Amino acid sequence: MKSIYLVFLFFIGIQLQAQSIKNFSLKDTQNSTKSFDELKGEKLTVIDFWATWCKPCLKSIPAINTIYEQYKDKGVSFISINCDGPRSIAKAGPMSQSLKIQYPVLLDIDSTVKTQLNLSAFPTLIIVNAKGKIVWFHEGFISGDEKEIIAQIEKYSNEK
């Protein structure tokens, strides 16, 4: 048990800094490779990580679509990253089109980006600022969360 406490002491000793995102490249549903650098927004980039088997993810998508419409011309880019594994990746394209996702849908079948960002739940939505720092991180989705997402986009898109 002592070693657990040591780990806690270690955590307390760390000065916290916002995590950064590294450039990544993934294929989209049309078999074209897209990179984060190509898709990122002038002010902010909103990235939604989802899977076809995740019910809260599917519930969040229409809400994010609405937010996208509101901010797409305001320097805020949106990226959808599907994290289905081999079992269900085939459904990602048809489902994203059926749900009319308006922004690029990338396929992270190898969990490359998910692992890089150490994600532990679906859906996870992150907001990345122009410097590549992850300024907001949100797990799960229930009704009302869309207001919080908008509030955070407003807050960080006005930040100098």
Added chain:
Amino acid sequence: MKNRIISFAVLMLFLCCTTRGFAQFYGSNLLETQYGKLPSDAINFGTAYDRALLGYTYNRFTAGVTLEQYYTRYEERNYTKITQYSLKYNSDILDVSLGNFNETIGRGILLRSFEIPGAILEDQGYRSRNYFFRDVQGISAKLKLKDFTTKVIWGKPLNNVFPPNQDNSVRRIDEIKAIYSDYTFKKQTLGASFLSLNNDKGNSNYTMLSLSGVISPKINYYTEIANDIDNASSHAYYGNINFTFANIGITAEVKDYNNFLLGSGFNEVPALIKEHSYRLLNRSTHVVQPINESGYQIEAYYTFPDASVLTVNNAISKNALNKDFIFQEYFAEYSFSTASHHDFKLFVDYAEDPFKDQSNRISSGIYVDWKTSEKSSLRTEYEFQHFNRGGINVQNQVLTLGYAFKSKWIFSLVSELSNDPFLTDKTWKTWFGSNLKYQINNENSLQLFAGQRRGGPACNAGICYEVLDYKGVELRWTTRF
């Protein structure tokens, strides 16, 4: 071990303090404590599991380490182990990984690594607990050019049946060498792979060819075939074609596997069975048998103008073992919202599962999120299942009542009921449990479970595993930075 941890912590703190500004630390920690017992335990007892993941990024380099610990009153189950370590280099054209990494070849037919977020695995035999993942320990390099990708892998995949308190020579008995290349032209990708496996049973060699692409913006496909070079009867074929027309999406998949469980099981052929999020259906899933399985799955989605969604699915799987077992499932789900923003989900499912000796299995349910205010909702969920096993009618039911305030507070009461003679010799068996999740802030969350948890098969992110029955209290603290 203690000295190693202290040295490591001091080193990391030193790096953190001296390199601030142009390098970065990140990490997460999951601590779960339990007090309770499995049905087979004589007494209640406490356990503590911790997983600390620490990463350090400097320019194009990333170093990472995962420390897992488990402690109970039973010494033989306990451990403190560095279960993963890695050094990675990433650039626009080259990725190199040393240590532990995740890699999948094709649709997992030759190699499938995974990590199930938040899942802690406990095995009835070893009774130790560990994070649920399957990685490879070794070296991988990936060259990424505009239309051409190639990756080479050498390493030892994890057999996660064995917990970290077992020796690495037991947990990683397979050694693989693999190369995968693909070339993309006119939105079509042609891939080829070769994998060589060495273990105590000798050497085996496998090849795989894949072809995927876009026929039109509305139609795309993926096919792959893999064979054992030395055994013509061992093969795995998988293919899918997807259509989208306005609000309709259709996915059709076929499979044919024979004698294609590689090594200790480091590959994962696609199951082509719907992964349900509903409790009873998730538990009733058909687990793919790579020894012999063929079949198909078709799924269609239709999004109505009012944003309601209809999903239908049909899957057939045939296992030709000592006799033919044909699993079939028909599923339909409709989800919609009312004008007052209450969310409804209704489903019905019919299945025949001779592998489990379940016939006429009918499942249905209704999930409702009743919006009570801008920021809160009440949840009611009910599922019912009936099937016949050997002339005996079996029923399972689940009732859940919940309340959510934003994503900050989520509370639920779960009750399950079953008269399955495999589980009870009485008329009915019940399970009552409660869950509370409190999202303290962006970085920290607490989850509390108290009561009884019904075990059984569970599938998450395409991976199926066994959850054990549990009675007691469980507290989980997750933090990230």
